[in-house]
Amino acid sequence: MPAANPFQDPLRFERRMPECAVVIFGATGDLNQRKLMPALYRLMYERRLAPGFAIVGVSRTPLPDAEFRARMRGAVQKHLENSPFDEGIWSSFCQGLFYVPGDVHDTELFHRLAAKLDEIDKARHTGGNVLFYLSTQPSQYAPAAKGLGAAGLSRGRGWRRLIVEKPFGHDLASARALSNELQQVFPENEVYRIDHYLGKETVQNILAFRWGNGIFEPLWNRRYVNHVQITAAESIGVEGRGAYYQESGALRDMVQNHLLQVMATVAMEPSGVFEPNAVRDERAKLLRSIRILKPGEVAGNAVRGQYGPARIGGQEVPGFRQEPGVDPASTAETYAAATFFVENWRWAGVPFYIRTGKRLPKRVSEIAIQFNPAPHFVFGQNGNESMPNLLILRIQPEEGISLKFVSKQPGAGMKLRPVSMDFNYGTSFGERSPSAYETLLLDAIEGDATLFARQDMVEASWAAVTPMLEAWGNEKPDFPNYPAGAWGPARADEMLRGRGHHWRKI
Amino acid sequence: MPAAVIEPEKLLRELAELWVNLGKEEDSGSMGVLRACSMTLLTLAGAAEDAAAVDETLALLMRDHPSRAIVARVRDSAEAELDAGVRAQCWKPFGQRRHICCEQIAIAASNATLDDLPAVILPLIAPDLPVILWARAPRLFDTPARRELSRMAWKTIVDSASAADPVRALEELARESEAGLTLGDLAWTRLTRWRQLIAQIFENPEYAGLLPSVARVSICHPGAAPTVGVRYMAAWLLQSLESAGSRPEVEWRKAPDAADAGLVRIEFATADPSLLTVVIRKLEGAAVETQVNSITTRAVFSAASDYELLREELAIPRRDPVYEAALKRAARA
Numbered sequence: 001m002p003a004a005n006p007f008q009d010p011l012r013f014e015r016r017m018p019e020c021a022v023v024i025f026g027a028t029g030d031l032n033q034r035k036l037m038p039a040l041y042r043l044m045y046e047r048r049l050a051p052g053f054a055i056v057g058v059s060r061t062p063l064p065d066a067e068f069r070a071r072m073r074g075a076v077q078k079h080l081e082n083s084p085f086d087e088g089i090w091s092s093f094c095q096g097l098f099y100v101p102g103d104v105h106d107t108e109l110f111h112r113l114a115a116k117l118d119e120i121d122k123a124r125h126t127g128g129n130v131l132f133y134l135s136t137q138p139s140q141y142a143p144a145a146k147g148l149g150a151a152g153l154s155r156g157r158g159w160r161r162l163i164v165e166k167p168f169g170h171d172l173a174s175a176r177a178l179s180n181e182l183q184q185v186f187p188e189n190e191v192y193r194i195d196h197y198l199g200k201e202t203v204q205n206i207l208a209f210r211w212g213n214g215i216f217e218p219l220w221n222r223r224y225v226n227h228v229q230i231t232a233a234e235s236i237g238v239e240g241r242g243a244y245y246q247e248s249g250a251l252r253d254m255v256q257n258h259l260l261q262v263m264a265t266v267a268m269e270p271s272g273v274f275e276p277n278a279v280r281d282e283r284a285k286l287l288r289s290i291r292i293l294k295p296g297e298v299a300g301n302a303v304r305g306q307y308g309p310a311r312i313g314g315q316e317v318p319g320f321r322q323e324p325g326v327d328p329a330s331t332a333e334t335y336a337a338a339t340f341f342v343e344n345w346r347w348a349g350v351p352f353y354i355r356t357g358k359r360l361p362k363r364v365s366e367i368a369i370q371f372n373p374a375p376h377f378v379f380g381q382n383g384n385e386s387m388p389n390l391l392i393l394r395i396q397p398e399e400g401i402s403l404k405f406v407s408k409q410p411g412a413g414m415k416l417r418p419v420s421m422d423f424n425y426g427t428s429f430g431e432r433s434p435s436a437y438e439t440l441l442l443d444a445i446e447g448d449a450t451l452f453a454r455q456d457m458v459e460a461s462w463a464a465v466t467p468m469l470e471a472w473g474n475e476k477p478d479f480p481n482y483p484a485g486a487w488g489p490a491r492a493d494e495m496l497r498g499r500g501h502h503w504r505k506i
Numbered sequence: 507m508p509a510a511v512i513e514p515e516k517l518l519r520e521l522a523e524l525w526v527n528l529g530k531e532e533d534s535g536s537m538g539v540l541r542a543c544s545m546t547l548l549t550l551a552g553a554a555e556d557a558a559a560v561d562e563t564l565a566l567l568m569r570d571h572p573s574r575a576i577v578a579r580v581r582d583s584a585e586a587e588l589d590a591g592v593r594a595q596c597w598k599p600f601g602q603r604r605h606i607c608c609e610q611i612a613i614a615a616s617n618a619t620l621d622d623l624p625a626v627i628l629p630l631i632a633p634d635l636p637v638i639l640w641a642r643a644p645r646l647f648d649t650p651a652r653r654e655l656s657r658m659a660w661k662t663i664v665d666s667a668s669a670a671d672p673v674r675a676l677e678e679l680a681r682e683s684e685a686g687l688t689l690g691d692l693a694w695t696r697l698t699r700w701r702q703l704i705a706q707i708f709e710n711p712e713y714a715g716l717l718p719s720v721a722r723v724s725i726c727h728p729g730a731a732p733t734v735g736v737r738y739m740a741a742w743l744l745q746s747l748e749s750a751g752s753r754p755e756v757e758w759r760k761a762p763d764a765a766d767a768g769l770v771r772i773e774f775a776t777a778d779p780s781l782l783t784v785v786i787r788k789l790e791g792a793a794v795e796t797q798v799n800s801i802t803t804r805a806v807f808s809a810a811s812d813y814e815l816l817r818e819e820l821a822i823p824r825r826d827p828v829y830e831a832a833l834k835r836a837a838r839a
Binding site: 004005006007008009011012013014016017018019044045047050051052086088089091092095123124125127 | 698699701702703704705706707708709710711712713714717746747749750789793796798800801802803804805806818822826827828
């Protein structure tokens, strides 16, 4: 039983962070430099990390510690957001920064890594706790895990955890195969599959909004909700990720993981307790309740698109097939829209429309819950139209919640107009929101898996998109079918029109 | 000569008109104003205090804790004065078209009308929301009006950092606390970052296991005698160490060249210092260095403004058992 800390003050102090070492595979890669290192530095700046905290970078490039530190310093200075770079903080941060070069297929790497971790534990008292972060190509996940297991690094004096970045496989079968390989080394409860969407403050706030208030949950069902729209739009193109993107496409890149997780967060049942497995059980249950489309239903319930060239704001914008690294005949979709149904008593018959795409008119991610109209509209004689109430949960860029309803326009007569009641996350809480990676790294260090995907969730969401992957794999699309800067292909509008709905104009 | 009468009903009507007018002003942009209120924040200030600084602090706080702010400024005068006005505190978040506004009621009073304040303020409190009293003027703390306002409030916030007689100030606060008043003291809030650094060290079970063996605590303070803040820190440290089974000797040391009134250095060690020695010391500028045996880390503690301190206190609108225990201990030390 570890000694209790008599200095803790839970009313005022941030969460407790145990001492540990974080080993980052792919340390010279883009994700580490753009996201992980700035997030860890920021946690140090905010005094959230323990004094003996250490980071070990692993990558193939041979580098001495000093050179690795210099590179990471450059990366932090370049990519740090909303914070100043402080020399004093960096000098103590980089004392805990080490580098071990090597290839994950080389067993020697893992012996050198074990020796380095022993040395760090003795010098910095990390208690033998190690968080392994696989920030590499997915093809290296299994060899890295295997190497850690063979060198005895998956077990030790303290805890050992493994963070894996998406994609978790490229279809259901490969996701299962990957999971089997990881679980031969790390038990499922020590595997943290990161989905940075779940780490966003506003996605977490959905749970607070739903389960912390008594007035919304009674309306949160098929009796009152007409349909739900989930949008994740990007105004940019593939930005140098063309090679990756043409292999994955929008369905695999966004829908299978981020957006189905968001949908599960919106639609899941409240858990009995707010504990990692209780919350994840409910999320998994919801994902398993998504109706699997029959092959003949795909065309009416899913639409794919690819952007073509266009002129936007006086500038010529290339189409996807003209992007660097992209096959000029690529059939990868840069836009995907789908209709999902949840087969349970709460949601039976309520469509969940999901759309995502590149080169759409603006960058916006939000969830719109449209309620049924008033059952009998008595104001029609004045030219008024019945307008449904909308609850908008905005994820980015202006995080917050809006409720739209109608009100009488001042003056004579009964003219109605829509008004919006807004809660703005950024302005109601002046504090800087932590980045998704800060939140998720702290959670993993603390052993809180609430916001991480579990294997059963991954499999259920692959199962939900498998009919689309199969149908689209068998048909040659007529791409491009929407110009850059438009809200996707016309067929996406038709998909909703068939049910008397239309995409919101955002 | 200002009137010595305030009609709360009239002020409430003026508030309502204010919102109507704000709506009209903004209507051309079609987005309107967003009214926000999460509490009533009463401020009891002296008229001689820096009014601009108080206004600036309240304006900043509105972003974190949108409130109905009632600011009573009391002139140190025997002449009867009682007047009030309403205004809105608005800001437009970057990149947005809509103003967010909070309401502010400013009351000018004097010593002669001080006792009239509670009856004036009571009907002005926003219904169903927490009420927090920021008793900013030390000279008004020991008055029946402040006590009456404290009874309306969920919490009373003071700042005893510059108390001329720290021991007496602590005794007085402890008496109020024991009588049931929920208190916050910005002199205590200033210690949060120091306390958090210490707590973080002992998240490591190896170090926590050595706590019963801590034999010596040294606290270095500026000035001739320990301030209220330094006394709070000593009380909290000793209480925490004692709960871990330690009975350390405490050494007070004076730092002659300290640049400000805050803590300068805290050191504690086991009887055999090679087992555990912790030194936390303020460096030049805003940096603070923590040394745990051979590991040294740095943090930045920029000077906490009234806004930052109040923001922390307003986030705890209820009793704070850790503070209350430290206050009790500091008052009897």
